Amino acid sequence: MTIPPFLSIERTSRHVSLDARNPAFYGNPNAVYAALHAHCPTFYWSEQKQWFFTGYDHVNALLRDRRFGRQILHIASREELGLAEPMPHLASFDLSERYSLLELEPPEHTRLRTLVNRAFVSRHVEKMKPELEELANRLIDGFADKGEVELLSAFADIIPVTMIARMIGIPEEMGPQLLKWSHAYVRMYMFGRTRADEDAAEQAAREFSDYVKTVIAERRAEPRDDLLTHMIHTEHKGQYLTEDELVSTTIVLLNAGHEATVHQIGNSVRIILDSGYDPAELFRDETATECTVEESLRIGAPVHIFQRWALEPVEIDGVSFKRGDKVSLILAAANLDPAKFTDPLTFRPDRNEAANLSFGAGIHFCIGAPLARLELNIVLPILFERLAGLRLAKTPVVKDVYHFHGLDRLDLAW
Structure with a gap:
């Protein structure tokens, strides 16, 4: 496997040098992952000053390993770990994240997840199928006669945020504002974030939290049949969620409930159009559709990295970690492990190999996975059926936001 010129691998020390802001990388990260699998699947990323794992078995095991967690300050102090104090200019953002399902460990995580989980199980999500079909068709009606569309703004952005807002009980006309707040949040998790990114996230957190509090007050006064x-x-067990817990949970559900799915709709459409497969064959029945969706999730995952804290001293793949060390798991790279997937860079919807890890695993397995899968299984077949002869009108523009992977624009014609 050829090593790209912008990637430097020192095999003996397992040190890797790679600029995450290089368009050649974030535009096609799969090529880099293939080189890492061939030469250095577990590596120390010099620019990030952290160990990374790409092997399927390592990533799958670490996602489930209770010696690692999303939280560390429940068992150790900042002083003990040498961690900096919270930054005052991010006080609102930190408060909105404090009780996030993504950032907690048991028992707090168990309590919050138990309260939310019922709404996201498959049998409840399945009831949303008619709404999804109606929304997808209505959006396509708005551009079907034009012969061209920028799919993200006209379709992919709208569907997930509308459905998660309806589920939670947020007016769907808030969709554009929710997208703005969410985009500001996401930049906090990018490599090389700037003070401007932090200030934008802080403002978004303050406005988002204030808005959610007003909706909470409305639901206390007038309950409805919604998740909030x-x-x-x-x-x-005799406890209700506090207002801060309600705000954090609502924000994380709204953000996680649409951001990744927007990317995946765009990624999937691009993958299918590039594959050479006949869409009519890919979506010929429910089974074929599910296989197509799962393969697009494998090869074009929207979320690439999940991080964990070592909660105790532990050794993985010859690397020793002490309590308080942070490790990164590259989900998208694990999906391309040649030890698990034959010809891993090729889109093959008839695969019968390992399950993709795009939604994670273990106690932090994506709570919204049933909803995301339903959205993809419903809207993709409708899109390709309604727009016969769908093709790329321009080269898709990839977002410069590694470690989320998605498109800025997807111009299509038919």
Whole structure:
């Protein structure tokens, strides 16, 4: 496997040098992952000052390994770990994240997830199928006669945010504002974030939190049949969610409930159009559709990295970690491990190999996976059926936001 010129690998020390802002990398990260699998699947990324794992078995095991967690300050102090104090200019952002499902460990994680999980199980999500079909068709009606469309703004952006807002109980006309807040949040998780990114995220957190508090007050006064009302009025072992917990949970569900799915709709359409497969064959029935969706999730995952803290001293693949060390798991690279997937860089919807890790694994497995899968399984077949002869009108523009992977523009014609 050829090593790209912008990637430097020192095999003996397993040190890798790679600029995450290089368009040649974030535009086609799969090529880099293939080189890493061939030469250095577990590596120390010099620019990030952290160990990374790409092997399927390592990533899958570490996602489930209780010696690692999303949280560290529940068992150690900042002083003990040598961690900097929170930054005052991010006080609102930190508060909005404090009780995020993504950032907690048991028992707090168990309590919050138990209260939310019922709404996201497959049998409840399946009831949304008619709404999804109606929304997808209505959006396509708006551009079907034009012969061209920028798919993200006209379709992919709208569907996930509308559905998660309806589920939670947020007016869907808030969709454009939710997208703006969410985009500001996401930049906090990018490599090389700037003070401007932090200030934008802080403002978004303050505005988002204030808005959610007003909706919480409305639901306390007038309960409805929605997830927010359920979270407010349901107890777990005699406890109700506090207002800060409600705000954090609502924000993380709204952000996670659409950001990745927007990327995946765009990624999937691009993958299918580039594959040479006949869309009519890929979506000929429910089974074929599910296989197509899972293969597009494998080869074009929207979320690439999940991080974990070592909660105790541990050795993985010959690397020793002490309590408080951070490790990164590259989900998208694990999906391309040649030890698990034959010809891993090729889109093959008839695969019968390992399950993709795009939604994670273990206690932090994506709670919204059933909803995301339903959205993809419903809207992709409708899109390709309604727009016969769909093709790329221009080269897709990839977002410069590694470690989320998606498109800035997807111009199509038919």
